[in-house]
Amino acid sequence: MNSWASVAIPPLDKRFSTPPLSLWDTARAGSYPLPDKDLYRIYVCGITPYDATHLGHAATYLTFDLAHRYLRARGAEVRFVQNITDIDDPLLERALRDNVDWRELAQSQIALFRGDMVNLHILPPDHYIGVVEAMELVIQSITTLASRSSTYEVDKDLYFSVHADSDFGSRSHLSQEKMLEIFAERGGDPTRIGKRDPLDALLWLGHREGEPSWPSPFGEGRPGWHIECCAIALHYLEPETSSDTSIDIQGGGSDLIFPHHEMSAAQGKILQGREFASHYVHSGMIGLEGVKMSKSLGNLVFVSKLVSSGVDPMAIRWALMESHYSTDRSWSDSGLLKASEWIIRLRRALSMMETAPTDGVIASIISAQADNLDTPKSLQLIKEWVLASELGAEGGSPGELSRALDAILGLAL
Ligand code: 5CA
Ligand code: ZN
Numbered sequence: 001m002n003s004w005a006s007v008a009i010p011p012l013d014k015r016f017s018t019p020p021l022s023l024w025d026t027a028r029a030g031s032y033p034l035p036d037k038d039l040y041r042i043y044v045c046g047i048t049p050y051d052a053t054h055l056g057h058a059a060t061y062l063t064f065d066l067a068h069r070y071l072r073a074r075g076a077e078v079r080f081v082q083n084i085t086d087i088d089d090p091l092l093e094r095a096l097r098d099n100v101d102w103r104e105l106a107q108s109q110i111a112l113f114r115g116d117m118v119n120l121h122i123l124p125p126d127h128y129i130g131v132v133e134a135m136e137l138v139i140q141s142i143t144t145l146a147s148r149s150s151t152y153e154v155d156k157d158l159y160f161s162v163h164a165d166s167d168f169g170s171r172s173h174l175s176q177e178k179m180l181e182i183f184a185e186r187g188g189d190p191t192r193i194g195k196r197d198p199l200d201a202l203l204w205l206g207h208r209e210g211e212p213s214w215p216s217p218f219g220e221g222r223p224g225w226h227i228e229c230c231a232i233a234l235h236y237l238e239p240e241t242s243s244d245t246s247i248d249i250q251g252g253g254s255d256l257i258f259p260h261h262e263m264s265a266a267q268g269k270i271l272q273g274r275e276f277a278s279h280y281v282h283s284g285m286i287g288l289e290g291v292k293m294s295k296s297l298g299n300l301v302f303v304s305k306l307v308s309s310g311v312d313p314m315a316i317r318w319a320l321m322e323s324h325y326s327t328d329r330s331w332s333d334s335g336l337l338k339a340s341e342w343i344i345r346l347r348r349a350l351s352m353m354e355t356a357p358t359d360g361v362i363a364s365i366i367s368a369q370a371d372n373l374d375t376p377k378s379l380q381l382i383k384e385w386v387l388a389s390e391l392g393a394e395g396g397s398p399g400e401l402s403r404a405l406d407a408i409l410g411l412a413l
Pocket of ligand 2: 044
């Protein structure tokens with residue numbers, strides 16, 4: 001699948017030192033620095049394209065864009081892969097409801113998504129891969145799992161046995177009761193008769209009347225959800241054989257901690273005989289009036305609608321960065337309005353002949369971002385610089401600050 005247009009990252013002057021990036025790792029329940037490396041491998045779970053990008057998706061992709069940018073600003077190479085769940089129950093259900101072909105529905109939403117990502121100045125992934133185009137890979141991965149005795153059949157369907165991974169549960173730390181509850185809410189089938197463990201996850205769903213299917217050694221059918229991310233990540237990120245883990249970061253929204261990331265990590269562990277990711281990083285949920293924004297609830301604010309109504313995409317970026325990525329937070333019109341005002345003031349200050357000093361603010365933004373992407377702190381530093389510049393302080397290099405804001409925070413002004 002085509003990714004979206006590449007984005008130039010302005011250079012950061014060498015005199016600014018860039019400490020290692022620390023990120024909160026859900027599995028270790030703490031903030032840990034990424035080790036120094038020349039190349040990082042990041043996988044972020046992509047959209048299920050049955051509806052347009054809402055602000056929740058945008059916030060999650062923004063989080064990983066900030067990590068991506070920070071590592072690039074340090075001079076490292078980043079291999080970044082994202083999937084598209086272009087075959088799954090919600091997509092087929094929506095296509096049936098709206099009487100459209102599921103492929104056309106997916107294509108139209110993916111096109112909208114690309115436009116949103118370009119507007120929000122999100123760096124494109126190196127590989128943007130739909131499940132349908134990765135079907136062979138997915139089938140190969142399931143075949144390998146089957147050869148390692150971690151699968152079994154129930155009627156025409158194939159399941160992954162979670163006990164095959166002795167570390168199952170170690171990335172999400174939930175009680176058995178909680179796992180069962182969330183599994184049922186997020187597409188799992190804990191009560192199905194014939195399963196060995198209620199948490200065992202579907203790997204391959206045998207063909208159902210009227211649904212698309214693909215041939216495989218386990219019969220006609222289509223893949224379960226979790227295996228796609230594990231198969232796509234392990235292929236396109238080309239893990240290093242010498243490393244303790246296959247990839248550096250497995251990322252997505254916190255709604256994916258369980259079961260999705262636990263299951264893909266467990267499957268990845270069986271496939272490669274080592275922990276799947278060094279860091280499991282999760283972005284908090286964006287809500288509207290206190291309720292999680294979700295396609296199934298329909299309480300959505302779409303990026304494309306905001307932009308087409310004249311909202312500056314940089315104001316959307318700013319509004320999302322006002323709160324920390326790891327927290328659940330609400331979107332509000334008043335927050336967007338304030339963000340738009342700050343963007344106008346910042347643009348004005350950056351275009352002044354004389355501004356407040358910039359070296360200190362750039363160095364402090366770098367430190368804030370290195371510390372688990374502390375965007376509220378970074379924006380506070382920018383606001384103080386704008387105020388000082390408006391009051392007539394001198395000695396800064398607005399061009400240099402402008403380049404740093406673009407490189408590190410993705411604010412293209
Ligand atoms: N295709 C799967 C991942 S393999 C999926 O979860 N698709 S999605 O379209 O539902 O979500 C896409 C991404 O946005 C995921 O990383 C998800 O965790 C994140 N996301 C969904 N809703 C929200 C929300 N309200 N706030 C923040 N992030 C969200
Ligand atoms: Zn995923």
